[in-house]
Amino acid sequence: MxxxxxxxxxxxxxxxxxxxxxxxxxxxxxxxxxxxxxxxxxxxxxxxxxxxxxxxxxxxxxxxxxxxxxxxxDLPPSSPRSGSLVTRHHRLVGLELPPSLHHCEIGPWRWLGPGFRWSKVSIPGSSDAKVMLLKGRAGLKLPAHGHGGTEFLQVLSGSLFDERGRYHPGDLDEADIDVDHQPVVGPDSECICLVALEGDTRLHSALGRLLWPFVGF
Ligand SMILES: [Zn+2]
Structure with a gap:
């Protein structure tokens, strides 16, 4: 890779x-x-x-x-629950999640738009963390948006591109308040990303405004 x-x-x-x-x-x-x-x-x-x-x-x-x-x-310590959570995550998401997520609760996929779904990632002890999985079908154009804070996006499967480059599994995109972009999912397969938002995305970013009624971010 x-x-x-x-x-x-x-x-x-x-x-x-x-x-x-x-x-x-x-x-x-x-x-x-x-x-x-x-x-x-x-x-x-x-x-x-x-x-x-x-x-x-x-x-x-x-x-x-x-x-x-x-x-x-260090990675979160593994617990007796880790094995069953990994299996449960795999069933929910359809792929094996990175070990850094093994201690998190992963919510069910929810509709966000045509061909576009999200799932809430809950970190134990950090209820205000804004973390989610996003899944877009092949070729999906995401809404053009700016950022009220920094958006950290790690590609887990599939690919994504925007004006600044192409992102494949393992790539991390850090988009700050200076970045306005319209990501597009690569044409070959659906794309699943892990995303964390920092700052007040609800007020300032289009992605935040789009997500807020659904996600509460
Ligand atoms: Zn790196």
Whole structure:
């Protein structure tokens, strides 16, 4: 799998420092699972972070600060429920979801427009996270939209393209407030994406306005 689209360094740093919201964090974790080059980048940040920590007086720091940052990079611990949840997710979504989603609740597919469906992803303990799976049929044109905050989109199956490029499984698109686009699903098969929205999408983005009556985001 060749991955051509990656999170920005700023996002990887926020992920490494544990300051990314729970929603974007599961999308970035899903990307990291399949992207060796981003995992290497995170390791570089950790080395720099470690060097900074070493140069600082230990007193004001909690001794486990670095351990806690590193902990956030790990995958959620597997539990006895993991196996059955993975099977249930597979049945609901029709494909195996990234391990970063194994502890999440996945809702049923709901209608969003002709050939367009969404499913709510609930992260335990983070009820305000705006995360969903989107599924579009082959060739579907999504509504043109801008962004009130950053939209993190990881392609899980199929493909998607817009004015800026083509996105295949493993690619991550980070679209911020400067991006206006109209994504189109590739012609060969349906496309399933994992999406997290940051910021007040309800007020400012067309995608947010479209989703809000259905999703409550
Ligand atoms: Zn990457």
């Amino acid at each position: 060749t991955i051509n689209h990656h999170p920005s360094d700023a996002t990887l740093l926020r992920h490494a420092a544990g300051t990314l919201g729970a929603g974007p964090a599961v999308v970035i974790a899903a990307h990291l699972e399949g992207c060796e080059s981003c995992r290497r980048r995170i390791s570089e940040f950790e080395s720099v972070g470690g060097a900074i920590l070493e140069g600082m007086p230990l007193e004001p720091l909690k001794t486990d600060a670095l351990a806690r940052v590193l902990e956030r990079l």
